[in-house]
Amino acid sequence: xxxxxxxxxxxxxxxxxxxxxxxxxxxxxxxxxxxxxxxxxxxxxxxxxxxxxxxxxxxxxxxxxxxxxxxxxxxxxxxxxxxxxxxxxxxxxxxxxxxxxxxxxxxxxxxxx
Amino acid sequence: xxxxxxxxxxxxxxxxxxxxxxxxxxxxxxxxxxxxxxxxxxxxxxxxxxxxxxxxxxxxxxxxxxxxxxxxxxxxxxxxxxxxxxxxxxxxxxxxxxxxxxxxxxxxxxxxxxxxxx
Numbered sequence: 001x002x003x004x005x006x007x008x009x010x011x012x013x014x015x016x017x018x019x020x021x022x023x024x025x026x027x028x029x030x031x032x033x034x035x036x037x038x039x040x041x042x043x044x045x046x047x048x049x050x051x052x053x054x055x056x057x058x059x060x061x062x063x064x065x066x067x068x069x070x071x072x073x074x075x076x077x078x079x080x081x082x083x084x085x086x087x088x089x090x091x092x093x094x095x096x097x098x099x100x101x102x103x104x105x106x107x108x109x110x111x112x113x
Numbered sequence: 114x115x116x117x118x119x120x121x122x123x124x125x126x127x128x129x130x131x132x133x134x135x136x137x138x139x140x141x142x143x144x145x146x147x148x149x150x151x152x153x154x155x156x157x158x159x160x161x162x163x164x165x166x167x168x169x170x171x172x173x174x175x176x177x178x179x180x181x182x183x184x185x186x187x188x189x190x191x192x193x194x195x196x197x198x199x200x201x202x203x204x205x206x207x208x209x210x211x212x213x214x215x216x217x218x219x220x221x222x223x224x225x226x227x228x229x230x231x
Contacts, residue, residue, distance in 0.1 A: 031217060042117075042204050042221030043158075056218065091158070095217075099146065099210060102219060104158040 002026075004105035006092050012111045013082055020078045021108045025094030032075050033102060034067060035091040036060065043091055049075060082112045115140045115207050119222035126195045127230050133180075134190045134225050136205030144210040147181065147188045148219070153201040161203070164188065166210070195229045202226050 005024045013019050025032050030051050035043035046065070047057045051072035061067075064082075069075040079086055089109050093102040116139045126132035138147070149161040164172045164181050171179050176196075180189045192199055205222040 033218065035219075040224070042206075042224050043219070045218040045220070048218060093219075099208075099217075101148075101160050101163065103160075104150075106157040 004092055004094055004103050006090075006105040006108050008108060009106060010109050010111075012113065014113050015082060015084060017082055018078065018080045019082060019110065020076055021090055021110075023075045023077070023092030023094075023105060025074070025092070026096075026103055029094035029096050029103075030072065031095045031097070031100075031102075032069055033093040033095075034075070034077055035093065037089040037091055037107070038087075046077075046090075079110075082110075084112050086110060087112045115142070115145075115209065115220045117205050117207050117220055117222035119203075119205055119225050121225045122223070123226045123228070125228045125230060126192075128195055128197060130195055131191060131193045132195055132227065134192075134203055134205075134227065136188045136190070136222055138186050138188065138205070138207050138222075140186070140207065140209075142209050146208040146210060147179075148206040148208065149177070149179070149188075149190045150204045150206060150221075151199075151201045152204065152224075153198075158204070162190070192227075197229050197231060200227060200229045 007022045033048040034046040037043040049069040064080045067077045089107045091107045092105045095102045145166045147164045150158045151161045152158045162174045176193045202224045206219040
């Protein structure tokens with residue numbers, strides 16, 4: 001089992017550009033979560049999927065953010081028209097069952113210039 | 114909504130000594146889970162220990178143990194025989210149990226930076 005992987009690990013972009021991140025969960029994990037972590041703070045929940053269904057979105061997830069999980073495998077998080085306030089670490093986690101431990105990936109660090 | 118508070122931004126301990134990290138939470142739920150996660154510098158977050166609220170016995174994992182006080186809504190982490198590799202940011206987290214919205218998502222505290230000195 002290779003764990004949760006995220007790509008890219010680092011992304012630098014200019015304000016106004018669109019960016020897309022990918023998360024590959026542990027195989028057979030049917031729940032996938034996205035969190036955002038700013039420097040020195042705890043992660044904040046953004047959204048989660050059970051299989052391919054997106055079950056909840058945080059109010060932090062503005063209209064510029066969209067997440068998908070086609071076929072219930074990997075997931076993508078897209079940010080359109082990036083703003084400097086979007087600079088953060090974006091974490092992905094997965095679990096097999098709803099009450100199981102969530103395993104985290106290494107994160108994608110986004111810097112918006 | 115649930116909130117998790119870690120009142121100690123930073124802690125330090127000498128190698129081989131014991132340290133306790135504090136966490137309090139606020140919820141109206143009766144069934145939930147509590148977690149301590151560890152995030153080493155520039156490395157990914159890993160689970161240290163978890164506690165089911167319906168269990169009265171405090172969870173223990175090797176050198177890590179918790180003091181779970183449900184009535185006081187307190188969930189502290191004790192690290193015994195501290196090692197240099199324990200240096201990390203530690204997060205306390207809450208997860209609601211049961212149906213409805215927010216089921217399964219983690220609510221994190223602000224974190225405590227622990228430094229273990231040789």
